[in-house]
Amino acid sequence: MNENKVYTKTGDDGFTSLISGKRVPKHDKRIKAYGAIDELIAWLGLVRDTTSFEDIKKTLTKIQKQLMVVAAELAIDKEKNFPSNLKPLDKENIIFVENEIDQLTARLTPLRNFVIPGGHIQISYSHIARCICRRAERNITELNQEIKISPILIAYINRLSDYLFTLSRSFANELNIEEIKWNGNKFD
Numbered sequence: 001m002n003e004n005k006v007y008t009k010t011g012d013d014g015f016t017s018l019i020s021g022k023r024v025p026k027h028d029k030r031i032k033a034y035g036a037i038d039e040l041i042a043w044l045g046l047v048r049d050t051t052s053f054e055d056i057k058k059t060l061t062k063i064q065k066q067l068m069v070v071a072a073e074l075a076i077d078k079e080k081n082f083p084s085n086l087k088p089l090d091k092e093n094i095i096f097v098e099n100e101i102d103q104l105t106a107r108l109t110p111l112r113n114f115v116i117p118g119g120h121i122q123i124s125y126s127h128i129a130r131c132i133c134r135r136a137e138r139n140i141t142e143l144n145q146e147i148k149i150s151p152i153l154i155a156y157i158n159r160l161s162d163y164l165f166t167l168s169r170s171f172a173n174e175l176n177i178e179e180i181k182w183n184g185n186k187f188d
Contacts, residue, residue: 029143034074036136041067043129047167050122053174056167059100063160066093073153074140089152097159104163104170111169116180119172126168133161 041064048060072086117127137157140149172179 029139029146030074030077033136033139033143034071036132036139037067037071037074040129040132040136041071043125043132047122047125047129050125051171056170063097063163066096066156070153070156073150074143077147088150089156091152094152094156094159097156097163101159101163101166104166108166108169108173113181113183115169116182117168118180119177120175122171122175123168123177126164126171130161130164130168133157133164137161 044060044064044067048057048064051057066089069086069089072083073088118124137154140154140157143149144154169179171177
């Protein structure tokens, strides 16, 4: 086999391998969980590529790297299989995201309504990433009902969706885009 080829043909039967080598269906809850993380990593790349704010780019790159570790954590079926070159997420990763939220929030007006996503592509992309993050969280907590998932990992993903919401508001503020407030049943 040519080792430079991307395709292996090992997934043609609808199964894939976990880090341990264990074969599972591609619709396995574990695969859905780290698949949503993979999708989130890609969306964060798009958010990063569409902003000119260097501090945001740096933060998003760091988060993408942390999410690669999250995906690895979700792709193991036994603690002993965790790649030796990686360190599982810890409380410091959560604190990092919280600090980023706090820095962004300090520049924003208090939120008194729900907001409707939109107004600028950076705002919309951030909201899409937030929604994917929430889906990943649902997939992870569903998996947690069967297989114990690190509470640090679950908290990190929860906090990350808060960051992405705050990032969308920050983009609106920095780009001078008026947020569209949702006022219940008023449709005008």
